[in-house]
Every structure is written in C-alpha cells, then in structure tokens.
Amino acid sequence: MRIVIALGGNALLRRGEPLTADNQRANIRIAAERIATVVPDHEVVIAHGNGPQVGLLALQAAAYEDVRPYPLDVLGAQTEAMIGYVIEQELGNVLPLEKHIATLLTMVRVDPEDPAFQNPTKFIGPIYMQEEAERLAAENGWAIRPDGSSYRRVVASPEPQHIYEVPSIRSLVENGTVVICAGGGGIPTVLEPGRILRGVEAVIDKDLASSLLAREIDADLLVIATDVDGVYVDWGTPDQRRLTETTPSELRAFDFAAGSMGPKVEAVCRFVEHTGRAAAIGSLSDIADIVAGVAGTRVVPDADATTAGQDRELAVSG
Numbered sequence: 001m002r003i004v005i006a007l008g009g010n011a012l013l014r015r016g017e018p019l020t021a022d023n024q025r026a027n028i029r030i031a032a033e034r035i036a037t038v039v040p041d042h043e044v045v046i047a048h049g050n051g052p053q054v055g056l057l058a059l060q061a062a063a064y065e066d067v068r069p070y071p072l073d074v075l076g077a078q079t080e081a082m083i084g085y086v087i088e089q090e091l092g093n094v095l096p097l098e099k100h101i102a103t104l105l106t107m108v109r110v111d112p113e114d115p116a117f118q119n120p121t122k123f124i125g126p127i128y129m130q131e132e133a134e135r136l137a138a139e140n141g142w143a144i145r146p147d148g149s150s151y152r153r154v155v156a157s158p159e160p161q162h163i164y165e166v167p168s169i170r171s172l173v174e175n176g177t178v179v180i181c182a183g184g185g186g187i188p189t190v191l192e193p194g195r196i197l198r199g200v201e202a203v204i205d206k207d208l209a210s211s212l213l214a215r216e217i218d219a220d221l222l223v224i225a226t227d228v229d230g231v232y233v234d235w236g237t238p239d240q241r242r243l244t245e246t247t248p249s250e251l252r253a254f255d256f257a258a259g260s261m262g263p264k265v266e267a268v269c270r271f272v273e274h275t276g277r278a279a280a281i282g283s284l285s286d287i288a289d290i291v292a293g294v295a296g297t298r299v300v301p302d303a304d305a306t307t308a309g310q311d312r313e314l315a316v317s318g
Helices: 021-036 051-063 072-094 130-140 166-174 206-216 248-252 261-275 284-292 303-317
Strands: 002-007 043-048 101-103 107-109 122-128 143-147 150-155 178-180 187-192 196-199 221-226 231-233 241-243 278-283 297-299
Touching (some): 002 206, 002 284, 043 072, 043 166, 043 206, 051 072, 051 122, 072 178, 072 187, 072 196, 122 130, 122 143, 130 143, 130 150, 166 178, 166 206, 206 221, 221 261, 221 284, 248 261, 261 278, 261 297, 278 284
Parallel strands (some): 002 043, 043 178, 101 178, 107 187, 221 278
Antiparallel strands (some): 122 150, 143 150, 187 196, 231 241, 278 297
C-alpha cells in the first residue's frame, strides 16, 4: 500500500519536556524504529507537526532586536528542514543502506481571505502559566488560549487547499523513496495574480494537510499516529470507550476537542469521504498493527458512500 503517516507532536517532543535537540532526537529515534517496521512492505510518506519548534524559533528570533523577526512561513520552512533532517537521519540508521529517504520542503496554498486569519486557533511554542502567558501576549501582541491546564500562543491556521510539490512527491515515492514532507502542515503560501507565490503569517494544521497530501498522492491509507491508542468517546468519564471501527458519519455525531482529537478526526473523515478508502488513528507504538488493521481506530466509508462509489465505477466502466 501507499501510506501517509502523520506523526503527532508526541513523536517529536512529549508534553512538558524541554525543547532541546537531544530530547527531540531521542523521541524521533523511537518513531523511526516504529516506522521502519512498515517500510519494507509499503510505500511510505511521512508528515509531522512543528508547533513547539516553530514557536521556539519565533521566540529566539524575537530576542534578537537588531532585525525584525522572521515571518512564520520562513520559520515553518526552517522547522521542516530541521525536523526532516533528524527523521531522515534516524530512519536511515535503522533501514537498509539501499533504501532511499528524502526530505522535501513543501509549500501549501491557502486562501488569503480564509476567516482563520481573523480567528487564531493553532497552538505554537511552549506552555505557560496564565499570568506569564498574559504578560507575554501583552508584550508581543500575541493571541493566547488555554491548552489543558496551561496557556499557549495561537496563530492563524487557514485551510490547506493544494500542495505544490505533489508531482515531485509522487515521482520519489514511485521510485521507492521514503518521503518526509508537509512538515508542520507545510509552508502557508498564497497565489497572487501573475502566478506569484508569497508566504503568509500562519501555521497550517498538520493533520488536515496530511489528509490533503494523502488524497493528492492517491494514498491507500492515512494513519494519524499519536500518543493514544485510538479515538475515545465519553473521554474522561466512567463510560469512556475506544472506537475500533467506525465511519465518518458516526464520528461526526460526536464532539471532539478542537485542540487535540478534533483535527485528527476531521482529517481522517475527509480522506475517507473523498477517496472511499480507509484511515486510522492510533498509537505510534502500534503502527505495524494499525497498518494491518488490528489496532487503533479504523475509519471506513459509510455503507451508502461505498455503494455510491461502486455505482459510479459501474457507470464509468459501462
């Protein structure tokens, strides 16, 4: 199968860990060992988050006052390369020498009129206590929101519309290369008159970008790898239960937290609805079993959607 694996932030940095290079490499080494188990039998494309990393770079840039801080699209490109480098290196350390791996900077088109620019929701950077977060917000003109019991900076997160490097990604995958791309949701870019591309101040949601990537490269399976073993309903209550197999319509009947499981559920629903193929959410440690269909939460098409897809195929073949 052709599989897109979207690594959650826990694959790079566990909540509360210092944002050191050593911590990130140690976590990525574990992720690489897990992913390596599915590479021999499948075409694999890896996407990943960058929220803590792009936030750290923004803080570092703001600390040097002789020049204006670099914009978020440039910082996004930096984190794509930085994180991709470590994933590529650690994956190369556990895969056979003959297996090719490539990291590809990825530009993603967004709509400059997207309402998300007026309503920042995407968490970036480290966590703060409320008092410190409010002080930093006042000093830097940030927007902040609660993230669990802490607070974090939030920035605009427009909808991903198209990935410009899809032809290159396809070519690499078809020639047996493991591709690392769409890091942090990709570099947010708008297309201006005259076919002029320009980066914008935003961070695209990694899960939604991964769903778009999976659709645009014709993937057979989208896997959202996170730090829980699947999608739970009634989370945090005595009645909580994990969904083993479900459909987009069933998932959409529940409310999931916008800052955590919500984007992941939306991402898999979109992939399944657009392609008629399966997607899954589960623990990175179970990645081989998730691909095999025996772990995580597997999302399959609704029965009526499957029937409609079969009818369309019959109509076309007829």
